[in-house]
Amino acid sequence: MNGTPNANAKALxxxxxxxxxxxxxxxVSPGMVLGLGTGSTTHFALEEIGKRLADGxxxxxxxxxxxxxxxxxxxxxxxxxxxxxxxxxxxLTIDGADEVxxxxxxxxxxxxxxxxxxxxxxxxxxxxxxxxxxxxxxxxGTHFPVPIEVIPFAxxxxxxxxxxxxxxxxxxxxxxxxxxxxxxxxxxxxCRFGPIANLDxxxxxxxxxxxxxxFGLFIGTASEVIVATSHGIRYQKRNDS
Numbered sequence: 008m009n010g011t012p013n014a015n016a017k018a019l020x021x022x023x024x025x026x027x028x029x030x031x032x033x034x035v036s037p038g039m040v041l042g043l044g045t046g047s048t049t050h051f052a053l054e055e056i057g058k059r060l061a062d063g064x065x066x067x068x069x070x071x072x073x074x075x076x077x078x079x080x081x082x083x084x085x086x087x088x089x090x091x092x093x094x095x096x097x098x099l100t101i102d103g104a105d106e107v108x109x110x111x112x113x114x115x116x117x118x119x120x121x122x123x124x125x126x127x128x129x130x131x132x133x134x135x136x137x138x139x140x141x142x143x144x145x146x147x148g149t150h151f152p153v154p155i156e157v158i159p160f161a162x163x164x165x166x167x168x169x170x171x172x173x174x175x176x177x178x179x180x181x182x183x184x185x186x187x188x189x190x191x192x193x194x195x196x197x198c199r200f201g202p203i204a205n206l207d208x209x210x211x212x213x214x215x216x217x218x219x220x221x222f223g224l225f226i227g228t229a230s231e232v233i234v235a236t237s238h239g240i241r242y243q244k245r246n247d248s
Contacts, residue, residue, distance in 0.1 A: 023139035023235035028052035030233050030240050031101045031137045038067045040094050042127035044102025045074040045120040048137045052101045057084025073127050074120035075190050097131040104136045106144045106151040111232050111245045114147050116154030116223030119189050128228040136229045140236040148203040154223035155196040161218025162194045168216055174198040193220050
């Protein structure tokens with residue numbers, strides 16, 4: 008019997024993620040250019056897009072993937088892919104998040120794709136985040152560190168800089184102890200700040216530091232969030248009070 012509650016919780020979380028992912032696909036229309044996010048919840052959306060393309064419910068869809076993993080999954084599900092060489096504007100991006108505050112600001116980057124994900128977000132007319140209710144937070148930084156993508160040359164001075172801001176940076180490593188590298192061959196410092204009182208101030212400081220390629224604070228980029236709760240699907244737009 009040991010481990011059964013954890014197994015049940017994991018099964019519930021997976022079911023909620025799938026519900027959120029599938030709900031996001033209801034927003035996809037034929038002819039759209041899609042931004043394809045990275046992560047377990049988004050994976051369910053990719054699978055559903057593939058099913059609807061296969062049975063004819065969707066057609067003329069193309070996607071721009073946010074990571075090599077997403078590119079691989081999209082190809083497996085039969086989703087046609089393009090690059091920014093062909094289209095520079097995205098109609099709809101479906102992505103996940105690691106933490107969401109009441110104003111729909113986000114922490115992203117747990118999957119390591121924050122740089123490309125932010126490029127997609129800024130190129131998109133509409134950004135829809137799909138999460139389960141465990142990702143909701145009263146203030147960013149309460150539950151999740153801020154991923155900081157940094158060029159390898161600069162990771163140590165950047166780590167010292169983050170400490171000077173009151174952060175606790177940890178160099179991300181793989182299970183075997185090898186340093187994790189992003190699709191851009193950068194490192195990631197997962198930096199705990201605790202609950203962040205002023206997102207704009209922190210973002211401004213991070214954005215000015217040489218060596219930081221990108222950081223996982225996504226402020227004002229989400230158009231809406233689809234939250235799968237134990238009581239059903241909840242939609243929240245950024246303008247909602």
